[in-house]
Amino acid sequence: MASDLTPRTQGTGPRGAAAGARTAAAGQASAWPAAAGPRDPDARPRSRRQWRQRLEIAFFVTPALVLFAVFVVVPIVQAGRYSLFKWNGLGPMDDFVGFQNYANALGDAIFQRAVTNNLLIVVLSIAIQLPIGLGIALLLNRNFAGRTAMRVIVFVPYVIAEVVAGVVWFLLLQPNGPLDAFLDTIGLGFLTQVWLGDPEFAFWTVMGVLTWKYVGLAIVLLLAGLQGVPEELNEAAQIDGASWWQTQRKITIPLLGPTIRTWIFLSMIGSLQLFDMVWILTKGGPANATVTMATYLINQGTERSQYGYASAVAVILFAISFILAILYQTFVQRGDASDTKIVRRRKVSR
Amino acid sequence: MKRTTALRAVALGAGLAMLVTACSGGAGGGGDATGGSDGDVTLQWWHNSNTGAGKDYYDQVADQFEQDHPGVTIEVSALQHEDMLTKLDAAFQTGDTPDVFMERGGGELATHVEAGLVKDITESAADTIANLGGSVNGWTQDDKVYALPFSLGVVGFWYNKAIFEQAGVTETPTTMDELNALVEQLKGAGVEPISVGAGDKWPAAHYWYYFAMRQCSQDVLADAVTSLDFSDPCFLKAGEDLEAFVATNPFNTGFLATPAQSGPTSASGLLATGKVAMELAGHWEPGVMQGLTEDEQGLGENTGWFPFPAVDGGQGEPTAQLGGGDAWACAQDAPDVCVDFIEYLLSDEVQKGFAELDMGLPTNRSASAFVADPALAGLLAVRNDAPYIQLYLDTAFGENIGGAMNDAIVNIFAGQGSAQDVVDAMTAAAANE
Incomplete structure (x- = not known):
């Protein structure tokens, strides 16, 4: 990051210095006497530049920070406050119950099921989408006719609005609906199911739709990661007599590590907060088979006040996501920054 | 009139609605700030007849009232039903409600009363209340009346006359045994007998409510609404009746994921398009079915209706009906003329026009004769003859117990819960009240 910033700072140098001179004339210079010293004759202009840079940062960051505070921080704090009261949303909030709500939630069988479902979705999403995504990304990284078209098609499900995709799948998966009719025509009639209405099966149906919807993101991210794998390495490996498969396994996939770990992180957080698709397909039903923490909270909040x-x-939900995110970043993504440097250094050394 | 709660639940919608309400509140400017009997008064009125003749009719009604009451201005907001519910929820939370709004009674009303949002109209509308008789029971708390019901319907079986005829059914069932026989007969004729929107929970829960009404005496039910004590064995029996009925497998394929009223694959859509023979639903059903068919006729002349059958051996009234409706209420801080306005809405004159346009089932008996639709007229006769009308139990018990109860009932439909689980879930939720 620091190296990225350097050119810009230098570029603004002259303008910054001019503006700095003006502020100095306004009497600001006296605020920085200590910084100037015999050690560095250039210190005064640089400190002015820094000051101006800070102003610039403040100017551009403040609106974002204000929005973040108003729409993220305040609601989080408010939720924390509400959570200590028994409150139906009407009238004054005066029934303080301490941590009783937390105890009730953690002891509720349906909420436990929601947490289990969420964790299951986290694990399954990664276990299913990573191999598929990696395989397709490696294929699409090779040269063949229609490659661009294939890349677009693969990414389309992810681009479609979640609600639209959800409604389309909901209609396709109706009993005796289009999907069942299709299976019948191709002679797989024995596979037909009550896709969404069977408590035993609904979870797996939802899992299937989620895979269809999100594998595109994995593919695109991994494809982008593949562009960062230097072609020279592949060539070198080929010269050394490595097969295509060996090259992928020993060189490409290890170098994709940071990308894969970033995708796992995104996938994990997405799975924990999963709401829209489940809400449209099943509303968490039937009989809570597909309940997630988010559908549970909407059910309890808005439907039961x-x-x-x-x-x-x-x-x-926030705490679980937050803790998992911190743990993941601490223990899994820790080395990623240095990894990228290694790649770069190798590239340079060649 | 439709009881869909689905959209209310979409968080984003709620958020937007709050913004919208905030904006419109600002633009409306002191609409409810004005008061007193003299001078200019503005009443904000939210209703859900937002299309066609119904909307025009309510505009006329508002104009007429303005003419009769110089100085009174009525700001009419005709909102789509779900939008109205979402906006109302947000309005109740901010306390900035319109002057005239819909109340569905029961536990929901109780929370509004507790929060001081609804005007007590026991004295000020005494004449109209007397005229409406027992209909106002659902909107009464501690002997005080808070709203005037203008449409009150009951839940029963809507059926497709053509399918019944094809299957050789000549008489509608009056007991559970007859209903079970009917189900078998329809299955034999290759028809899925009943659609139920268990995906939305409440349509499935209606079965349990009816079994509870047949098993429990009126006193036990009325007592349970206030005491929240569900230990009477009749509640358990209701669940057992339901278990037995579900075991006969009378419902459409995949009913656990079937929505109530949205789209052609919903429970109403399946009935409207001739995919099933019948559905347990309220008085809104013909209107919903019309909206779900291309020719906007629904089942048209093939629309039939019969009440929920009697159950052997119960303590309850075999002809008591489950129902509910909509009532006009005034905000606590609304000007006094608001009460005059909602009384006017319940007058013989306004209710007659309301009935003629099939906007609902009028509660003012003088208007009963003007309901044109034959199926609705039959339903109205049953309603008027019922010994009592039990408000939908989820509404009566309030959202919290009601929600827990509905979830547990759907689990019976899914074969994953027992009769005892329903009682346990209700008791647990009540302990949390």
């Missing part, structure tokens, strides 16, 4: 309780659930 238990805003205090739902806030507690929201805080728990």
Whole structure:
């Protein structure tokens, strides 16, 4: 990051210095006497530049920070506050119950099921989408006729609005609906199911739709990662007599490590907060078979007007996501920054 | 009139609605700030007849009232039903409600009363209340009346006359045994007998409510609404009746994921398009079916209706009906003329026009004769003869217990819960009240 910034800072140098001179004339210079010293004769202009840079940063970052505070920080704090009360959303919030809402949520069998479902979705999404995504990305990274078209097609499900895709799948998966009719025509009639209405099967149906929807993101991210794998390495490997498969396994995939780990992180957080697709397909049903933490909290909050309780659930969801994110970044993504440097250095040394 | 709660739940919608309400509140400017009997008064009125003749009719009604009451201006907002519910929810939370709005009664009303949002009209509308009789029971808390029901319907079986005829059914069932026989007969004729929107929960829950009404005496039910004590064995029996009925497998394929009213694959859509023979639903069903068919006729002349059958051995009234409706209420801080306005909405004159346009089932008996639709007229006769009308139990018990109860009932439909689980879930939710 630092090296990226250098050219820009230098570029603005002259303008910055001019502006700095003006501010100095306005009496600001006296605020920085200590910084100037015999050690560095250039210190005064640089400090002015820094000051100006800070102003610039403040100017551009403030609107974003304000929006972030108003629409993210304040709601989180409010949710934390609501979660300590028993409150139906109407009238004053005066029934303080401490951590009772949290205890109720953690002891509720349906919420436990929601957490289990979420964790299952996290694991399954990675286990299913990573091999598929990697395989397709490696294929699409080779040269063949219609490659661009294939890349677009593969990415289309991810681009379609979630609600639209959800409604389309909902209609396709109706009993005796288009999917069943299709299976019948190609002679796989024995596979037909009550896709969404069977408590035993609905979870797997939802999992299938989620894979269809999100594998595109994995593919595109991995494809982008593949562009960062220097062609020279592949050539060198080929010269050394490595097969295509060996090259992928020993060189490409290890170098894709940072990209894969980033995708896993995104996938994990997405799976934990999963709501739209499930809500449209099953609403968390049948009989809570597909309930997630987010559908549970909407159910409890808006449908049952238990805003205090739902806030507690929201805080728990936030905490789980937050802790998992921190753990992941600490233990899994820790080395990634240095990894990229190694790649770069290798490239340079060649 | 439609009881869909689905859209209310979409968080984004709620968020947007709050913004919209905030904006419109600002633009409306002091609409409800004005008060007093003298001078200019503005009443904000939200209703859900937002299309066609119904919307025009309500505009006329508002104009007429303005003419009769110089100085009164009525700001009419005709909103799509789900939008109205979402906006109302947001309005109740901010306390900035319109002056005249819809109340569905029961536990929902109780929370509004507790939060001081609804005007007590027991004295000020005494004449109209007397005229409406027992209909106002669902909107009464501690002997105080808070709203005037203008449409009150009951839940029963809507059926396709043509399919019944093809299957050789000549009489509609009056007991559970007859209903079970009918189900078998329809299956024999290759028809899926009943559609149920268990995906939306409440349509499935209606079965349990009816079994509870047949098993429990009126006193036990009325007592349970206030005491929240569900230990009477009749509640358990209701669940057992339901288990037995579900075991006969009378429902459409994949009913656990079937929505109530949205789209051709919903429970109403399946009935409207002739895919099933019948559905347990409220008085709104013909209107919903019309919206789901291309010719906007629904089942047209093939629309039939019969009440929920009697159950052997229960303590309840065999002809009591499950139902509910919509009532006009005034905001706590609304000007006094608001009560005059909602009384006017319940007058013989306004209710007659309301009935003639099939906008609902009028509660003012003088208007009963003007309901034109034959199926609705039959339903109205059953309603008027019922010993009592039980408000939908989820509405009566309030969203919290109601929601827990509906979830547990759907689990019976899914074969994953027992009769005892329903009682346990209700008791647990009640303990949390």
